[in-house]
Amino acid sequence: MTNQHQALPFPRDFLWGGATSNVQAEGGIDEGGKGINVYDSLVVTPEPGVEPIYSDTAVASDHYHRYAEDIALMAQMGLKAHRFSIVWSRIFPNGDEAEPNEAGLAYYESMVDELHGHGIEPVASLLHFDMPDHLRVAYNGFASREVVDLHTRYVEAVLTRLAGKVRYWITANEINTAPLFPRLVAGSEQPDGDDPIAYQALVRHNILLAQARAALAIRDLAPDAKIGCMIYYGPSYPASSKPQDVTAARWVNDLLFHLPLDVIVRGEYPAWYPLYLKRRGVALPAQPGDVETLAAGAAVNDYIAFSYYQTGMITGPDGWGAPAAEDALVQNYFFGGEKNPHLDRTAWGWQIDPEGIRTAAASLYARYGKPVFIVENGMGVDEEPSEASGIVEDDYRIAFHTGHVEALRQAIHIDGVPVIGYLVWAPFDILSSHKEMRKRYGFIHINRTHDDLRDLARTPKKSFHWYRRVIASDGVDLGAE
Template identity: 50%
Template sequence: MKKDFLWGAALSNVQAEGGYLEDGKGLNVYDTLVVTPEKGIVPMFCDTKVATDHYHHYKEDIDLMAEMGFKAYRFSVVWSRIHPQGDDEVPNQKGLDYYEDMVDYLLEKGIEPVVSLVHFDMPDHLLRKYNGFLNKQVIDFYAKHVEAVVSRLQGKVKYWLTYNEINLAPYQSDLVAGAYRPDDMSLAELFAHLSVNTAIAHARAVEVIKRIDAKAWIGGMIGHAPFYPLTCRSEDIIAADFKNKMHNYLPFDIMTSGQLPEYFINFVEKRNIDILFNEDEKQVVKDASEKLDYLAFSYYRSGVQSSFDDIEDLIELEDAILFDQRGLKNPHYTANEWGWQIDAEGLRYSLIDLYDRYHKPLFIVENGIGIDEKLVDGKVYDDERISYYQKHITSLKRAVEHDGVDLLGYLAWSPIDFLSSHKEIRKRYGFVYINRDFDDLLDLKRYPKKSFYWYQKVIKSDGEDLENNIDY
């Protein structure tokens, strides 16, 4: 690995902070999210009032990251902590102070901050009053938010991410895009409108960041899950190709080319969807494509896709593929308790595929496994997590060292335990166990897991020593 490779980890502040309405913070879409349980073991949902109290423990948590040897740490600036309502005339200074203090402390510890600008944290007011990114006025509010954050942190933050997992906006619209689908709007229409509007939002953010700090490095980000054909049948191969274009490639195709790809235009025209994309917006998107520095993605699992033999109409068939809820499984892979299949070499495939398609530096900004864990005598023996990371880091090294992929860094998910995107405390991701239960906050004490010391060794050896031989 190259000497400046960014080893580290990442989290979503809205899922970790707590500090519910403290210091001027407003409600956001994660605070008010009505959770649909994942399939798998019985969930343990929490509210967001405390989460894992990162708001009051961030220096202690960063100290633990420094002890692990992090080169970089990705976190998110909670939108509703800076603009509590979203349409506020002026930003909340206490919110800006908090994140500047965090960045200063990271730099003091020698850790490169990587900052996400929207990550499940749109102010709830923008959802209730404007219907989020379905309303282009919210794009203006977002650009104003970005300007406030970047103006405060310019020169201190090099790496910016405009929008966390932007491709998931049409699928989890309330959480990712702060929008509810109107009763008279089809799923395909929602997909089309949010794909265009979030692309404009990304482009506006690029413009703002580069205008304020020309030296900043800006990346777009998707939640990447490659879809393999379930069988070698041509119908399944076509289905998987369509799913990958619409689910994985579309945002990056727009970000890098500066225009809507022909397959998306065809999708819209075949359904008689009237998308609103004026000449000024087209120019903003085009200009942003020439300023994009890298592409980032999360990777947890791959998927499989098949066609629907009982659907003859091609429009109906494509829509069924795009919004497939069958939960198809790859027979070659095992899964965690929540049914997320583990496909480590799929990370190598993703890196090769994305680098060959876009020829831009890539950045893995999330990768990890959720596990149901218990603290016993102050320790957590998470060998399952170590095994997961061993395989995925081996995979990315092959992509870099053998396949020639230009990779900026690897950020594991996550440094500490926090609530999952489903407000789930039973599903733990961290290298550090935080002592709280579903209905009892306990003492919120931090306990390094076995993986903490293993990842410390991995970073120190620059990814060469992956052996699970920690004396814990």
């Protein structure tokens, strides 16, 4: 890694910041006209014999009531940008109303104004685990074309209100995970008896169509905006130099990551995808006009946004090329995966690989020629303040982010990648995607447990002060003290 005393600074306009999902942070579950969404209704069932340690979303981190306090703390940390999500069920509580909820629009306008008041660039996500639950129950989410239409109407309502106040827009969060985690990401569940590959192809196509229509709506209503769509990106390494392993890793990366980006950025499915479906007896579920819409949406794309947490490792199976063997590789990646012997892991089993963020940024830029924006990166830890100091002494988090910042410096200054910014997940503690309050990512501690709200006091962790020095020095000062 680069010696910090010789470190080249990051660009002066680099967007150092933080990122949250508002459904995981807000609470205020039934306030301001909000409807229940797919994250609110998600029931996390632990394995038999495991104590349930999950939370509901009634209060979460109480960001709904305390966003001004939280934004003021972000400003103290020196954040230049903050990514948040506009909760669909606050704008259309059921999703199919004729008119948007004014209280919801006013709430996010107030939040954006608060960010601007502290000199923080708003980065707004339009789909982040927040589909109105009514659309899941009544329409089966993005398995329905009607929901694509309803999503477009939601986007237009938000843009009509906020077009002049938000420059960076993200059309969807981790869109590539929709086929594998459809209930949370796409508000949909596979009907009994449906072919799983056909169902995944339908959900994948409709959510990609929805993001393309969202991009076109943003360009129409906010011509000067910067538009990107976000994927979860954790590229796989081959387990060895064995050609079979190399091919398997390439195939997994293509299906999980490059397939959606080919549509989002290039406007068309890659040549291998119709063959992949055909070998499984499935047809591409496109309707007249879809090809043109996907191409038009790609034409207005400005950047690639991605979350980065870890890398994977793949061993090629026997009988390579058989659909069952290919499908097993994907399931293995997302539901456990192989342990890389060269990497440490978090308590949740996520492989810690700072070098991988450089690989991710460089490979995406080389493939697509678009600036990249890291809009999530972080480390979840079960932690509490030290009795001696009264704060969370999270040197492990500092070490985690130090490694990733150094790798990004190399991506910029050695690989020549135009990186827009680095948004840490998360500026303050929020619920995890599976409603775990104990899985803390924040740089600010929230005083609550999974079932005891305590006083919800905000206290900066040791990493808060570290990140402030990093930002103030344009990434040169990475010292822990």
